[in-house]
Amino acid sequence: MSKESNALPVKRFRIGFLSLLQIVLVLLIFGAVNFLSSQLYRPFDLSEDLDFTLSPSTSRYLVSEAVSEREDPIQMTVVFRADAPYYSRIRPIAEEYARLSNGKIKLRFVDPIRANDIAETLAAEYGIVFQQDLVIIDARSGKEADPASERTVSPNVNIVKFEDMVVYKTDANNQRRVVGFLGEDALRAGLISAIEGKPRKMWVLSDKSDLNSEGSDIWPVLSANLVSQNILPERVPLTGVDRIPDDVDSIAIIAPNYDLTAEEIRVIEEFWNRPRSSLLVTTGSKIVPPRLRAFLRGNGVTPRQDRVLTVKSGVIQTAVTCRFTSGVEFTRDLWEKNTLLEGTTQSLDVREGDNALLAKGITPLLLLESWPTFWGETKFPADEVVFDEREDTPGPVSVAAAVIRGAPNDEQLAEEVSRMVLIGNTGFLEPKHAQPQNLDFLASCANWLVGREELSGEGPRSLRIYKLPLLKPQVSFINRMNLLFLPGFALLIGAIVWSSRRS
Known part of the structure; x- marks a missing residue:
């Protein structure tokens, strides 16, 4: 006995329309995703050392x-x-x-x-x-x-x-x-130069600076670092100069060897009291001359007459391990990181928070200090070096500082402040001692001095180029592998496959 079928009629037109609509929607979504991905995308640097990520x-x-x-x-x-x-x-x-x-x-x-x-x-x-x-x-x-x-x-x-x-x-x-x-370094230097049109000018006082203070020519490292920041260093004697020209953005005294005369101090002070002036001073192996030292002391940073060192296992170590202090914005990328200052290092007395200086609009800031195991030794060289709490400066000691003269927190006067950086070491500029973090620090200081804070911090790195050294027998073996063994191996595999199919 047959039963009536209760199956509903198949609505073929409706199913076909829905299928077509789904296909159209999928194509639209696919096209939209491709269009958006072509316009809004974020590349990722998957190289081991992030070689293509900008600093x-x-x-x-x-x-x-x-x-x-x-x-x-x-x-x-x-x-x-x-x-x-x-x-x-x-x-x-x-x-x-x-x-x-x-x-x-x-x-x-x-x-x-x-x-x-x-x-x-x-x-x-x-x-x-x-x-x-x-x-x-x-x-x-x-x-x-x-x-x-x-x-x-x-x-x-x-x-x-x-x-x-x-x-x-x-x-x-x-x-x-x-x-x-x-590549990044060269493009950045070219971009800054093209935008600004002309480089910032820095006078390096040649008759006061000892550019060979550590027994090595430091000028190539110093000038190359500054030129890459579109800052043009010029070696100029201060003797006979009545006034620093207005087009000079900064003055550098590198490892002062000879003292300034009373007239030269007047010229430096007149320049320092101008709006947007800047000074860079690094100390060398000799004691900072009296007049220059008094000028620096009047601005809150005094180079001490000592040498920063430590003793480990009976051996004197003058290469100073230092830490970048936090708080100063233009060194943000370096905060709490360590570095090594080789050569002669002098400690600095940085009078942070001094009310008398603040009343004059002078603000000293600590940038770099040694590890606590290092101290400022006042009797060096000596047959035996031992820390003496009565004469020596206990660690950690300050080795780099910045000075701001003016009102940096006043929106109307912030761009008129003058700036100074004092580093108690010059040996880090020697070619054999030049380290990336120290050169980044120098570049950050230079850019801050000329009012380019956005360029401060970690700079570009050189992409390493590797070359695998091979002996002639090794090259000959590789050539034989490529020209004989690999083609022969492929021919053998082909012969085996052909033989198996024939059988």
Whole structure:
């Protein structure tokens, strides 16, 4: 006996419409996700040492007022051959510059071999010859109205050449080879130079400073560090100078060897009392001369007549382990980190919180202090070094300080303050003693002195270039493997597979 079926009729049109609608919605979602991911994305640096992540100071500069408040964008043109050895390194770094600037840097890549017509246009516009890979940074404002003849001499155009991006080392065979890549550093220096147009000027008093105080020429390290911050150091004698020119932003006295005369002290004090003036002083192996010492003491920081050291297992150690103190904004990236100061180090008496100084608008600030195991020894050299609480300075001792003259907390007067940095060591500038954290500290101090706080902190690092040394027999073995053994092994596998199928 058959039963009536209770099954409902199949609504094929409805099912087909819903299926089509689902397919359309999936395609729309897929397209929307792809579009959003192409517009809003965040790259990640998966390299072991974060080689393509910009340093904190560079990142801060790219969002600072110097970049973010520009009306006209900055044109960065990377003119690199696509098959150049370092194209894969400079491209992601340049892309990070453009990304972090929030559209204020317009990036363009040009292969001078494949896009020869564009390269010729660039060569004519900027007056350059493409003898090597380079990057053009154009920070001109209203450049469309500029005559073509002025474009090649504009101070707001900077050409960063490939040779400025690499570090060379001469090997035992007198052959130069690349050991480091400074792409971020070179682009940052070029960007600052293009934006500012002209470098800040710093006078290094050559007749008072001992640039060979530690038995090694410290000028290359000092000048290279300052030039990379777009600060131009000039060795100038103070003798015969009646007044420091207004275009000088800062004065440096490096390892003072000779004292200042009464007239020279007057010139220094007149400069120091100007708005937005700055001083950089580092002590050397000799005692700071009396007049200069009195000037520094009057501003709250007195170099002591001692030598910072410690004794470990009966051995005197003069390389001082130090700690960056917290609280001063321009050294934020270095707070509570340790560093090593080699050479001669003198301790400083930093009068923080002195009411008499505060009443004069002078604020001393501690920047760097030694570990507690180090002390300021007043009798050195000596046959036996032992801490004497009656004469020596107990640790931890201050070895670097900053001074602010003015009212930094007053919004109307904050930009008019004068600044000073005193470091009780010069040996850290020797090439053999130069360490990244100390050079970052020097760069932070220099940028703070000229009013560029956003560039203070940890700076760019050199990307390490590794080269695997191989002997001739090893190279010969690798060639045989590639040319004979690997093809032969593939042929053998193919023969085995063919034989198995035939059987």
